[in-house]
Amino acid sequence: xxxxxxxxxxxxxxxxxxxxxxxxxxxxxxxxxxxxxxxxxxxxxxxxxxxxxxxxxxxxxxxxxxxxxxxxxxxxxxxxxxxxxxxxxxxxxxxxxxxxxxxxxxxxxxxxxxxxxxxxx
Numbered sequence: 053x054x055x056x057x058x059x060x061x062x063x064x065x066x067x068x069x070x071x072x073x074x075x076x077x078x079x080x081x082x083x084x085x086x087x088x089x090x091x092x093x094x095x096x097x098x099x100x101x102x103x104x105x106x107x108x109x110x111x112x113x114x115x116x117x118x119x120x121x122x123x124x125x126x127x128x129x130x131x132x133x134x135x136x137x138x139x140x141x142x143x144x145x146x147x148x149x150x151x152x153x154x155x156x157x158x159x160x161x162x163x164x165x166x167x168x169x170x171x172x173x
């Protein structure tokens with residue numbers, strides 16, 4: 053079968069197989085699970101874990117925060133080509149707490165949920 057005939061997910065798996073074939077000391081993987089189904093994504097994560105256990109250093113780029121939390125011991129976050137956060141996952145999460153805001157211009161949202169007042173802009 054020619055590579056051109058493979059689906060996107062099949063190409064991702066082939067790329068990863070080729071990259072790990074020689075048991076490299078350093079492995080660079082760019083968005084390895086994009087386009088993969090959940091089962092293939094989990095198998096990819098296990099392959100990365102196996103490489104790490106075997107002593108391979110892995111540099112992983114991803115847009116999936118779940119993937120970074122699951123696989124990385126250190127993270128570096130970039131925006132517009134600039135580093136905006138770096139450290140362990142716990143350090144980055146602690147330094148960048150999540151906030152949620154919303155606008156209710158139409159008055160459609162409740163003002164209170166379970167006795168707690170909701171503030172909106």
